[in-house]
């Protein structure tokens with residue numbers, strides 16, 4: 001079949017299943033799944049071999065069922081890296097790209113960096129590019145997520161990112177860091193089912209669920225991070241919408257200072273930076 005006929009078939013199918021942005025979704029799937037160049041779809045209108053047509057039809061049907069596009073293509077672009085993702089790991093978000101960029105502005109040649117709740121490894125791997133001299137540890141409780149992180153570490157030929165499996169700070173017992181970054185699960189448990197189906201039905205609940213009020217992980221971090229930070233170290237956190245005030249209060253109670261909150265592109269207070277200083 002010709003590429004333009006396939007575009008028409010997929011777009012109609014996606015519209016029938018109430019997908020917004022159907023033509024663009026169809027185009028992305030056609031290029032990613034069949035390896036056709038975007039500009040060729042319209043100009044050369046190449047014949048797509050039958051085996052690829054079949055893969056493409058599977059792909060747009062999955063998408064019509066609201067599976068995340070990135071699970072179907074198996075990749076996501078984060079900063080200037082292309083990462084592997086799929087069922088079992090959270091798809092890194094643009095807000096998190098912003099978090100990493102802001103960490104890079106504030107950290108001064110860190111020697112040791114911890115990325116708690118690393119998921120695909122996106123934060124750890126981007127920080128390695130920014131700070132090639134640093135030793136970076138990424139930890140996660142999910143073996144499934146870590147399997148993607150391992151693949152990303154290997155494909156990007158990372159040398160300084162060390163992945164460890166376990167609950168929060170358990171794998172880094174006795175270690176101290178100049179920078180600790182985390183994008184922990186922060187959605188209040190009762191709100192997950194109301195999120196868009198791509199998130200609620202397909203992304204791992206353990207990557208989203210922050211307990212009843214969404215703040216469980218911040219409580220652990222406020223309490224335990226001081227025992228893992230060098231004097232003057234930087235703590236950087238991604239936050240859920242509406243959580244900044246409570247997290248700030250929690251951190252102050254545990255001795256953090258110079259607290260700074262920044263907004264994301266949508267105007268939500270999304271990131272927090274602070275320092276731990278011993279008197």
Ligand code: SAM
Pocket residue numbers: 090091092093096116117118119120121122123139140141142145166167168183184185186206207208
């Ligand atoms: N850092 C990645 C990113 O920004 O795309 C993933 C963030 S995702 C919101 C949260 C991650 O925390 C998931 O990968 C999940 O497996 C992990 N996680 C959940 N509970 C955990 C725990 N108790 N200890 C360590 N990691 C945990």
Ligand code: GLN
Pocket residue numbers: 093183184185186187199207208209238
């Ligand atoms: N940013 C994700 C979402 O809103 C949630 C990730 C998280 O809990 N840290 O879908």
